[in-house]
Structures are given as C-alpha cells and as structure tokens.
Amino acid sequence: MGKINVLITGAGSTMGYSVLKALMSSKYKERINLILTNSDSDGPAFFLKPLAHKCYIVPIAKDPTYIPTMLEICKENEIHILFSGTEHEIFELSKNSDKFLSNSNTVVMLSDLNVINIGTDKLKTYEFFVENGLPFPETVLFDDYQKLIDEVGFPILMKPRIASASRNIFIVNSVDELIQKQFAPSDQIILQRYLDSDIEYTVETFMDKSGRICGTIPMKRELNFGLSVSGKIDRNIDVIKVSEDVTHALKPMGPVNVQLRVVNGEPIPFEINTRFSSTECVRAHYGFNSVEASISNFLFNEEITLEYREGMFMRYWDECYFESDEYEKLVANGYLIR
Structure with a gap:
C-alpha cells in the first residue's frame, strides 16, 4: 500500500483534532491522504495544517441519511481506515461497521456495539463491573x-x-x-x-485485534469543561493494573479509556470511554500513539508494543485563520477539494 486514505470525523471537535494531531505525529504522516468530515462548516480542523485533501459537511449522526452519506464518501475516496472524532457518531458507525468493510473495505476503528453500550450507558457500566468483580462506586x-x-x-x-x-x-x-x-x-x-478524592486519572489501554494488551498509559489530570486541561503521565502500578483488568473483561477493539479516582490508596474506576479521547495527541507526544498502533495492527497486521515516557502537559487557547473563499466554497457546496 502506498498512500493511506484516512477519514477522521468531527473536524469541529477537540477529540477529532486530537486524533488528527496524533496521526500526523505518527510514522505514517508522509503517507496519509487525509479526508475530514463535520456536521457543519465551523470545523477548525478543516482549515488547520496539515490541510485535508477533501472536507465534507455531513448530516448529524441520528439523521437517516448519515450512514448512506458516510458510506458514499468512504467508497468514493477508497478510505482504508475511519476514526470517529465525536461521541455522537460512535453508535451509528459501530452498528454499521460491517457495511463499511463490505462497501469500501474501510476499517472502522470502534469496538462492537455491545462494548460501546457498556461504556456509554453508566448503569450498564456499573452492572458490567459488578458482574466481573471489578471495583466501582x-x-x-x-x-x-x-x-x-x-x-x-x-x-x-x-x-x-x-x-x-x-x-x-x-x-x-x-x-x-x-x-x-x-x-x-x-x-x-x-x-x-461520591468518590471523595482529588487524585483523578484517565488511563488508556490498547488491545490489538487478537485480544492482546499492547500497553497502558496513566495520566493524572486536571479537568475543566469535561476536558483534561493539564496533567502528568506517571507509572502508577495499581492504576495500570485496574485499567488492564477492565480491558481484559471488556475486550475492546483498540483503545479504551478508564476514568478513576484514587481513594485512600485504592484506584476506583467510575467511567469508561470505549473510543479514542481528546488526549490522544498528548499520549502520542510521549510515545504512546494509539492512532499509529491502529494502522499498524488493524490495517497491516503488525504486532505492536506501546511504550511511553513520563512527562507533564497543559493546554491553552489558540486561533485558527483561513481565507474566506475556502469557507464560502465549503458552505455553498457542502464539500471542499484541495
């Protein structure tokens, strides 16, 4: 395979742009033919470098035309792998992943619908933890x-x-x-x-297509508006073990993110996200690139091991600048080809 045709949804979301940044810090960055989608024209990633070859405005995920539109885009662009950049799209994309594979040989990097439901429905999350003897509030x-x-x-x-x-x-x-x-x-x-503790972690574990855990990276974080705004990557052994216990029981496709608090020295998960996260770019910076691992393992069948360096990060506001003619073309046509 020469060029790798990659589609990332959610060009207007923090998660989508984080996946994009991780992709462009991967060993595949020079081989990527990038396609982006968003449900409206105000997606900063449409206009930030690296510029996508094609940008599409698509219906919202609950619209009955969403999946047919996405299938057509994948077929037209011969998409090899699709990454979801928003929470709202994961149900429909996961439910229809077989259609993408048969329609255009596109790998949708999401777990099956049962796993998605466990992660999204917090009552089902609790029941899953109880059934598997895992700690949970x-x-x-x-x-x-x-x-x-x-x-x-x-x-x-x-x-x-x-x-x-x-x-x-x-x-x-x-x-x-x-x-x-x-x-x-x-x-x-x-x-x-209520887990009364100031010590909160988001922990990502990556499971390959054979069901093998390839690595786990814990991040002690500070939150604002639901996003990790700063944090420290460490090697808390107890936190790593709990996340891997969850992953073994859940059996996701690719990454799973476990949110937990350490209460009186005990790590207690309180939520799981069965998808990529808004801190993929941070993890990738420290060597733990789940987006790269997805391409290596799920496209090229390579055996992978994910390691990482320790470090700290913080986020800050930035600006996006673009020419009005490109924006006007996107709004008028619903797509932009560069």
Missing part, C-alpha cells in the same frame, strides 16, 4: 435514591445515565437538593457514591 437509578443513601450516605453524585460530555453532573447533599436538581426523567439519571 455503588450506582442506582434516580428512583432508588433512598437505597443508595441508606448504604453510603451523603454526598452522592447525580449525573446523566448516557454520556453527556460532563453536563448535568452534581454533588448532592440532601434529599431536597436531589429532588430540586432532577434534570431528566428518572430512568435517565443515575446516582453514585
């Missing part, structure tokens, strides 16, 4: 609040049952406050034991 649906209060007391954590990019998450200290802050139907809200 006690979790109930909203209507069972008294059961949880009797078991763990206050404070407790209230959050959406389905992944929500860190919106509507509350620390609750009384029943009155709980009732007052109900933000959705009761079967769409979960309550959890």
Whole structure:
C-alpha cells in the first residue's frame, strides 16, 4: 500500500483534532491522504495544517441519511481506515461497521456495539463491573435514591445515565437538593457514591485485534469543561493494573479509556470511554500513539508494543485563520477539494 486514505470525523471537535494531531505525529504522516468530515462548516480542523485533501459537511449522526452519506464518501475516496472524532457518531458507525468493510473495505476503528453500550450507558457500566468483580462506586437509578443513601450516605453524585460530555453532573447533599436538581426523567439519571478524592486519572489501554494488551498509559489530570486541561503521565502500578483488568473483561477493539479516582490508596474506576479521547495527541507526544498502533495492527497486521515516557502537559487557547473563499466554497457546496 502506498498512500493511506484516512477519514477522521468531527473536524469541529477537540477529540477529532486530537486524533488528527496524533496521526500526523505518527510514522505514517508522509503517507496519509487525509479526508475530514463535520456536521457543519465551523470545523477548525478543516482549515488547520496539515490541510485535508477533501472536507465534507455531513448530516448529524441520528439523521437517516448519515450512514448512506458516510458510506458514499468512504467508497468514493477508497478510505482504508475511519476514526470517529465525536461521541455522537460512535453508535451509528459501530452498528454499521460491517457495511463499511463490505462497501469500501474501510476499517472502522470502534469496538462492537455491545462494548460501546457498556461504556456509554453508566448503569450498564456499573452492572458490567459488578458482574466481573471489578471495583466501582455503588450506582442506582434516580428512583432508588433512598437505597443508595441508606448504604453510603451523603454526598452522592447525580449525573446523566448516557454520556453527556460532563453536563448535568452534581454533588448532592440532601434529599431536597436531589429532588430540586432532577434534570431528566428518572430512568435517565443515575446516582453514585461520591468518590471523595482529588487524585483523578484517565488511563488508556490498547488491545490489538487478537485480544492482546499492547500497553497502558496513566495520566493524572486536571479537568475543566469535561476536558483534561493539564496533567502528568506517571507509572502508577495499581492504576495500570485496574485499567488492564477492565480491558481484559471488556475486550475492546483498540483503545479504551478508564476514568478513576484514587481513594485512600485504592484506584476506583467510575467511567469508561470505549473510543479514542481528546488526549490522544498528548499520549502520542510521549510515545504512546494509539492512532499509529491502529494502522499498524488493524490495517497491516503488525504486532505492536506501546511504550511511553513520563512527562507533564497543559493546554491553552489558540486561533485558527483561513481565507474566506475556502469557507464560502465549503458552505455553498457542502464539500471542499484541495
């Protein structure tokens, strides 16, 4: 294979751009023919270097024309591998991954739908951890609040049952406050034991196509608006073990990100993300490039081992500049070819 045709969705998202940056720091960077998609024209990655060969505005994932549109783009551009850059698209892309493979021989780098559902539905996450004897904070649906209060007391954590990019998450200290802050139907809200700790990690483990763990990288982080804004990569052995125990039980395709807190010395996971994350570029900088590993293993059947260096990072605001004529062409046509 000469050029590698890569499609990354979510050109307007932090996650999508992080995947792109990891890709362009990989050993394959000179061989990439890059195609980007986004649900509207305001995707900074459309205009940031390296410039994509083609950019497409596509329907939102829940639109019935989304999958046919994506299949057509993959076939037209002979896409070899597709990376999802938004949480919103992973259901449809995972559910239809066989269609992409048969339609255009495109590998969709997502786990199967059962794994996606476990990671996205926090009640199913809890049930998965219980079934596999893994540590996890006690979790109930909203209507069972008294059961949880009797078991763990206050404070407790209230959050959406389905992944929500860190919106509507509350620390609750009384029943009155709980009732007052109900933000959705009761079967769409979960309550959890509050993990009272300032030590929070996001940990990525990569599993190859044969089910072998190729590496794990822990990152102690500081959060803002649901994103890791700064952090330190270390070698916490206990944290690594818990993440690998989760990965062995879950059996994802490629990366899985485990969020946990260390409470009285014990790492306790509280969430899993069965996808690439917004810190892929940070990990890649320190040698742990899951995007590169995906191409090596899932496209070229290479056996891989992921190592990393320790270090620290912080994020800051930056600007995106572009010529108005390119933007106007994208808006008018729904695509841009360079």
